[in-house]
Amino acid sequence: MSNRVAIVGIGETEVGKVPGKTPLGFHAEASKLAIEDAGLTKDDIDGVITTYSAQEPYPMHSVIFSEYIGIQPTYTETVPLGGASPAIAVKHALAAIATGVCNNMLIACGDSRLSGLGREQAVARHASIGHPQFEYPYGSPLPGLYALIAQRHMYEYGTTSEQLAAIAVTCRKHASMNPNAHMRQPITIKDVLDSRIIASPLHLLDCCLISDGGGAIVLTSAERARNLRKKPVYLLGAGEHHLQEYITWSHSFTTSGAKVSGQRAFAMAGIEPKDIDVAELYDCFTITVLVELEDLGFCKKGEGGSFVEKTDLTYKGELPLNTHGGMLSHCHAGSVGGLFQIIEAVRQLRGEAEERQVENAKLACVHNQGGIISAHCTLILGGE
Amino acid sequence: MAQYLKPIPVPNADTLPFWEGCKQHKLLIQRCKACGHHQFYPRHVCTNCMSLEPEFVPSTGRGEIYTFIVVHRAPTKVFEPEIPYVVAVIQLDEGVRMMSNIVDCPIDAVKIGMRVEVFFDDVSDSIALPRFKLMTMD
Numbered sequence: 320m321s322n323r324v325a326i327v328g329i330g331e332t333e334v335g336k337v338p339g340k341t342p343l344g345f346h347a348e349a350s351k352l353a354i355e356d357a358g359l360t361k362d363d364i365d366g367v368i369t370t371y372s373a374q375e376p377y378p379m380h381s382v383i384f385s386e387y388i389g390i391q392p393t394y395t396e397t398v399p400l401g402g403a404s405p406a407i408a409v410k411h412a413l414a415a416i417a418t419g420v421c422n423n424m425l426i427a428c429g430d431s432r433l434s435g436l437g438r439e440q441a442v443a444r445h446a447s448i449g450h451p452q453f454e455y456p457y458g459s460p461l462p463g464l465y466a467l468i469a470q471r472h473m474y475e476y477g478t479t480s481e482q483l484a485a486i487a488v489t490c491r492k493h494a495s496m497n498p499n500a501h502m503r504q505p506i507t508i509k510d511v512l513d514s515r516i517i518a519s520p521l522h523l524l525d526c527c528l529i530s531d532g533g534g535a536i537v538l539t540s541a542e543r544a545r546n547l548r549k550k551p552v553y554l555l556g557a558g559e560h561h562l563q564e565y566i567t568w569s570h571s572f573t574t575s576g577a578k579v580s581g582q583r584a585f586a587m588a589g590i591e592p593k594d595i596d597v598a599e600l601y602d603c604f605t606i607t608v609l610v611e612l613e614d615l616g617f618c619k620k621g622e623g624g625s626f627v628e629k630t631d632l633t634y635k636g637e638l639p640l641n642t643h644g645g646m647l648s649h650c651h652a653g654s655v656g657g658l659f660q661i662i663e664a665v666r667q668l669r670g671e672a673e674e675r676q677v678e679n680a681k682l683a684c685v686h687n688q689g690g691i692i693s694a695h696c697t698l699i700l701g702g703e
Numbered sequence: 704m705a706q707y708l709k710p711i712p713v714p715n716a717d718t719l720p721f722w723e724g725c726k727q728h729k730l731l732i733q734r735c736k737a738c739g740h741h742q743f744y745p746r747h748v749c750t751n752c753m754s755l756e757p758e759f760v761p762s763t764g765r766g767e768i769y770t771f772i773v774v775h776r777a778p779t780k781v782f783e784p785e786i787p788y789v790v791a792v793i794q795l796d797e798g799v800r801m802m803s804n805i806v807d808c809p810i811d812a813v814k815i816g817m818r819v820e821v822f823f824d825d826v827s828d829s830i831a832l833p834r835f836k837l838m839t840m841d
Contacts, residue, residue, distance in 0.1 A: 446778030452712035453744050454802045456832060459790040460778035467792060471770040474815045518790075519773040567792050567802040568744075572770055 324413045325544035325551035326536050326700070328357025329662045334532030334650035335501035338434035342372035343387045345429030345533025345652075350388060353535035358548030359423060364537070366394035366421035368412065370404040370428050370654040373444055374435040384427065394421040401689025402601060403559075404428070405658035406696035410557040412538045422539060428655035429533025441529045448690065450565045462526045462604060463518030464566045464691045469606040470520060471572035475621065480520055482624035483605040484511035486640075487524050487647050489632045490602060494644025496634075496675045501530045502648045525605040527646035527656070534658040536665070552665045555590070555682075556699035558583025566691040573621075576695035577614035577686055584684075584697035585616070592616040596680040597667045598638055599660035601688040602645040611686050615697065634675040642667060642675045657687035661698065668702035707826040708781045714830075720759050721745050725831040728823040730764040732799050733757035743799040764821035765838060766795035773810055789813050793835055804834045812837075 330352025332345055340348070346369065354361055367390060369381040377383045381397040394415055398404040408426045415421040432441045445461035454464075472478045488508055494500035506524060514523040544551035560579035562570040585591060592615060600611045609623035617638060618626035632640040643649045643663035646656040664683035666672045672680075685698040714722040721744075724731035732743045736758055740751035749757050771791035777783045789805040791813070803821075805813055819835040826832050 443779045450744065450802075451710075452714070452718055456710045456712055457790050457802055457804050458709065458774060458778060458782040458785065458788065459772065459802075460774065460776060462776075463772045463774055463778075463790055466772040467770045467790075470772060471815070474770070516773075516775045518775060567800055572792075 323417045323541050324538055324554045325541050326538050326554070326661070326665050327544050327547045327549060327551055328353040328355070328359065328537035329665050330354075330356060330535040331499065331659065331662055332429070332533040334499055334652070335530055336433055337531040340431060340531070342375045342430045342435065343384060345431065345531070346384055346427040346535070347388050349429060349533035349535035350425055350427045353537050354425065356549065357537040359537065361388065361390055363423050364390055364425045365392055366412070366415060366424035367392045368396045368398060368408040368424065368426045370397065370408070371399045372430045373441065373653055374431050390425075394424070400694045402603060402654060402657050403687045403689030403694035403696045404654040405661055406557070406685060406687035406698050407559065407694070409538065409554065409661065409698055410559065410696060413554050413557055416538060416540050422543070424538045425535060426538070426658065427533070427535040428653065428658045430653035430655065431531045432529050432652045433531050435531070438529055450567070454565055454567055460518060462521050465604040465606055466518040466521040467566055468572050468610065468692065472606065472610065473520060475573055476624065478609065478624040480512055480522070481508055482627055483525055483609060484508040485627045486602065486605040486608045486632070487511050490641050490645040490647040492633060493642050493675055494648030497644050497649060500644040500649040501528050521604060521606070527603045527651040528648070530650040530652045532650040532652045532655055534655045534662055536658065536661060550669045550702065552668045553701050553703070554698065555701045556584040556586070556588030557696065558587065559696045561694045564690055564693045569692060573610065575610050575614050575688070575692040577611045577688065577697065580695040580697040581615035581686065584699050588699035588701070590682060590699065592684070595682050595684045596639070597642060597664055597677050597683040598640050599664050599683065599685040600640060601657060601660070601686050602641055602647045603651065603656070603688070605647070607688060607692065608640070610692070611688070615684065615686060634672075634677050639677045642672060642677065660685050660687065664700050668700060711827055711830050712832070717745050717747055722830060724759065725823055725833055726829065728831065730762045730821050730833055731759040732762045732795070732797060734760045741797045741799050743801055762795055762797055764795075766793045766819060768792075768805065768813065768815055768817045768819060769794040769800060770815060771805065771813055773813075791835070793819055801833070806834055806836060808837050
């Protein structure tokens with residue numbers, strides 16, 4: 320199936336603190352931008368995939384959204400798989416377009432977690448992701464569920480808080496170069512370690528933001544893509560693996576589903592991690608990036624800490640990471656963070672990343688993760 | 704008893720026997736009659752062989768801390784009076800894992816690998832929450 324589907328349009332709204340827009344409003348605005356970017360009109364869109372919104376939890380989300388923007392799709396899907404949803408939606412779009420059951424697919428995500436839901440409600444809602452009977456009653460906030468992973472990784476491999484902090488520093492550096500990022504003030508490792516501890520060993524600056532924002536992409540067949548407005552970005556590989564839902568029953572606290580989802584994606588694309596020019600790795604927390612670097616094969620298991628210490632992860636370095644700023648500094652509004660990773664990878668491969676352009680970027684790896692290292696999907700994108 | 708303000712589990716058809724056990728201060732886990740596999744949390748099927756015969760058996764209630772965190776920022780207001788507190792994943796000696804709190808122990812003294820033992824916190828008329836203390840040598 321490789322090389323038969325391409326991303327041909329991307330759209331991103333203003334992100335950060337953006338009051339006065341509903342979640343569906345964010346979806347709609349991003350969709351308009353993506354459809355125009357593709358050189359299409361909404362009448363060309365016959366497939367619609369959306370995910371979910373915390374602020375407005377509609378049950379049949381993709382159908383409601385289609386009604387909201389005036390599209391009557393012959394293919395639709397609602398994917399409520401947490402942060403993994405965008406990459407999984409792309410993988411499903413690949414199958415739909417390649418089998419001919421859909422021509423032009425729109426994927427949209429967005430939410431108003433900061434202005435609409437509010438920080439306190441967002442934190443409370445995020446905490447309720449744990450098992451209602453067997454985790455939630457014991458009082459871990461959402462970052463705490465990830466901190467369980469960090470604690471075990473430090474115990475098994477000697478990973479340090481400084482090494483985790485280096486990831487946050489890199490994402491913030493990239494956000495400072497991105498005019499449309501929520502948090503742009505550069506930070507140092509010391510700033511991360513001085514920021515308040517949420518749940519040991521994770522500090523505030525090890526954690527993703529709570530933001531508003533919307534994103535959308537349009538996909539079509541490689542054949543149709545040739546006649547559209549922008550340079551197509553091809554889907555070369557896709558893989559998934561889901562080991563568990565709740566962190567207590569995690570298969571391993573130091574290896575995630577990214578291992579097999581990555582293997583499957585790289586195998587389908589016929590390339591290796593060393594061939595990747597840009598990595599967009601799910602950064603809801605610094606620890607997830609570190610584990611993904613290991614599991615996806617950019618370094619050996621247990622060596623993520625020393626890898627981030629000695630590798631230049633900036634847009635000019637050996638492995639450019641989250642060049643838009645990631646969920647740590649660009650935007651986290653529910654599922655849209657993973658879609659912004661896909662959008663940034665497309666920008667890089669098109670040569671549209673402006674100040675933070677990775678020279679000669681040809682291959683990108685995007686990894687989305689949902690739940691608490693529960694759902695995983697890896698995509699390999701290529702400019703040729 | 705004083706009203707317990709933190710979240711109280713609501714049993715369902717799968718878990719009611721577990722919570723009834725907790726009320727009697729017994730920690731029950733499941734073992735499959737068909738293949739002997741132990742599992743937690745309770746469900747209708749065996750996760751190993753998919754038989755419909757997992758049965759509830761008593762656990763020794765002993766295990767070790769597999770990983771843990773110290774919470775410094777509560778998820779909701781009702782947890783704020785407890786800050787800082789420990790949330791841990793405990794690996795019971797039977798090989799199954801559960802999440803709980805480690806209490807009555809200096810926060811700085813909690814370490815991965817420590818031996819712990821369950822006790823029961825009666826939080827309402829019908830629910831007792833299993834929590835853990837460091838095991839005393841005996």
